[in-house]
Every structure is written in C-alpha cells, then in structure tokens.
Amino acid sequence: MKLALIASAVMFFASPAMAQVAVATVEYPGLQPAGGSEGARTSPSPGTEQALRHQIASLEAGQADYSAMGALTAAGLRYQNGKLQPQIRQWGALVSLKFVSASGVADVYEATFVHARVRWTIKLGSLGKITSIGYKPLS
Incomplete structure (x- = not known):
C-alpha cells in the first residue's frame, strides 16, 4: 500500500468587502479520519465542536493553539496569524456556535460573534489533531 502525503496550507485574505477564507489542510490518504467513513452524516464528528x-477562544486571546494541530496545519495558520488577528478582533466575542452539516469528513459550523457570522469548517485526524480548519465570513 502506497502511503502518500498531500499537504497544503493556503490562506486567502481579500479586502473587507470581499468574502474571506482561511484554510490549512493536511490529508493522509489511507488513514481513517476521526468520525468514521465519508458517508452522509447529520451530526458532528466527536471532538470537532x-x-x-x-481554537476560537485561543484566537480571541491572541494566538491559535498550534499544539492541537498537525504540523503542516499549524505552519499554515502560524504564517497567517498576523493577518488573521485584526479580523478576529473585529468580529468581537463568540456568542454561539452551531453544527450546520458535514462536508465529506469535515464538519461545518456557524459561529455568531458580536459583529459577524462566520462559517467554520474543521476536520480532525485519526490522532485527534486538527488536520483542516478554515472559515468564511457570512456577514
């Protein structure tokens, strides 16, 4: 069995008027992700919420918790932390977080902050570390 490592750490930041997305992803084909197979799910994978x-609390405090992420995911977010922090501060405090759907093996949540609604996508690997995390402001 050939074990391949596909890694990407991509962050897109546009002007405040444009949709913004941050993604840091590491895939390990052949390894079972937390939460089971890629079948349709109507509830979140254990641990994603x-x-x-x-991570949101850590970002609000000034820096993501990189120890809770895979190495490449952490590197991607660490690279963009300076651009991410001003945006997090603009949103204000987290008011609520609700599971919206499952997209493949990742879970999608909608976070309501004092000044923004943001869609977050998160995936945990088989070791419980974050292997993908991203967001897109909705308002």
Whole structure:
C-alpha cells in the first residue's frame, strides 16, 4: 500500500468587502479520519465542536493553539496569524456556535460573534489533531 502525503496550507485574505477564507489542510490518504467513513452524516464528528471552540477562544486571546494541530496545519495558520488577528478582533466575542452539516469528513459550523457570522469548517485526524480548519465570513 502506497502511503502518500498531500499537504497544503493556503490562506486567502481579500479586502473587507470581499468574502474571506482561511484554510490549512493536511490529508493522509489511507488513514481513517476521526468520525468514521465519508458517508452522509447529520451530526458532528466527536471532538470537532470542542476543538473549534478551543481554537476560537485561543484566537480571541491572541494566538491559535498550534499544539492541537498537525504540523503542516499549524505552519499554515502560524504564517497567517498576523493577518488573521485584526479580523478576529473585529468580529468581537463568540456568542454561539452551531453544527450546520458535514462536508465529506469535515464538519461545518456557524459561529455568531458580536459583529459577524462566520462559517467554520474543521476536520480532525485519526490522532485527534486538527488536520483542516478554515472559515468564511457570512456577514
């Protein structure tokens, strides 16, 4: 069995008037992701809500918790932290977080902040570390 490592750490930041997306992804083909197979799910994978809440709180405090991420995912977010922080501050405090759907093996949440609504996507790997995290402001 050939084990391949496909890694990407991509962050897109546009002007405040444009949609913005941040993504850091690491895929390990052949390894079972947390939450099971890629079938349609109507509930979140175990641990994704807690992991996302923790990352949002860490970002609000000034820096993501890179120790909770795979190395390449952490590197992608670390690279963009300076651009991400002003945006996080503009959103204000997290008010609520709700599971919206599952997209493949990633979970999609809608976060309501004091000044923004943001769609977050998060995926945990088989070791419980974040292997993909991204967001897109909705308002």
